[in-house]
Amino acid sequence: MAHVFFPPLSRVAICGGTHGNEMSGVYMLRELKKRHIEQDGPVSLITVLSNPRAVESCRRYIDKDLNRCFTSQMLSGPLTDDTPYELKRAHELNAQLGPKGSQEAVDLLCDIHNTTSNMGLCLILYSTDWIPLHILKHIQSKMTSTPVRAIFIDLPASEGYSLESVGKHGFTLEVGPQPNGVLRADIYNLVKEAVELTFEFVQKFNAGHTFEGGEVEAYTMEDSVDYPRDPTTGEITASVHSELQDRDFKLLKPGDPIFKRFSGETVTYKGEELYPFFINEYAAPPHLRSV
Template structure:
């Protein structure tokens, strides 16, 4: 009889969703979900048949219209449409396409917060930043996500740069997000695709382990917690950017940025330095999709995260 006094007992993960194409020009997730759908069709069996009915995997192409046109979005960013306000509003003729699609996805995968909602949602993304395989969650008390992240970290070299998870505010989300890069939007690179494919398989393996009754030990894992975003320098009148990421910072995601280090290089050649009061870790450096959002890079603190032991509740 195993003693489980200090172990978090969590429900079985019966319903898992893997989503690609939330942004229609981030092609690794699009092609991976298409490939998984093809494999599933060839098998002519649902994933739960292999696990005694313990787990079903729903494969979703999130933004089909944007995918068809190889655009990030049609009307508005789908990945910002999962707020409570967006999901409960009335659907009118003038309602943006992605807002209507978010409500369809909420009905398919949720409704959000309901007893029938998916137990785990993995949303696949690409980034033009040099971030390797990185994992983003929206709570530092989600033991399932954190243990999955540590499992991937131990098995995937692409996580070396990310070093764990990036804990962000829950202003938008599916359940957790895996951005992989660098990859230009609108193209697919085989090495990035393969890294994402391996990450998804390791995630599904972990769920199988958990559902089978494996006890996962506690311990520590490094995480990066977002502190702030920095915009490009801009002209006061035109609002056009006046500088680019400095060459010494470009592609150095998750490398410590210290006060006084080069941050931007103006188009006239001047170096602008980081004036923050503490060393922080930059990521999403020069992400192309963030120009419209006024984000040149994100800055995070790195900290050790104490993991709790977890175990599946008995059925």
């Protein structure tokens, strides 16, 4: 296998509060700032509260989802007085941490998120980006307290819509279950451990350590399943079945229950075998994705 060389990761950004009611990132940033880690060693660490207005209101967002605002097209469009707050903020973040796709962009961007789904710790990453793939392997090799999984987004960087696509390399750290607006110690400790392992990787990488190639298991999105709805009013007519709830990344087979109608009947799954995730996530309908 050929060797690939990358320059050091000298500028690393840790972001949180991209969704203002996901508390692990908000508190992780405060702790990093208190410890003045910015001044430790040769790496410049930048800590960024991505959506301060949404954090202040403890809401996911004010006008639109900030984590869908970072495509090259959205970042190059004009801003007017009517531009939604989050799109303006995306332009600011792109100026601070990018510009996306340029030599000035931060070398590594880690954006911390929470989910209400029972997903443990996941790295969400663009599949052609080798640095976060090695960070994934490093975290997997060291972390024993929870399964560490990878979710691939199969898009070219220019179409990448999420904040981490602004860095030269980047990933989302997604951890759950945690209710919105709440900080749980168990979930916070997972985030802290993963961030510390990311710093450990950066130090080893910058010190010239060689990392072996290999394979990683990852999930990609196959389909997104909405709730059953009333055809007239559009209102949801069923909840996620209790036999599916909290069973993220467990095999789902045709015939398994997925919804329970409020009227009492069970709705079963009709598709191919899959591993569902983001089940009953606050922000999104349940997703069914395959390994």
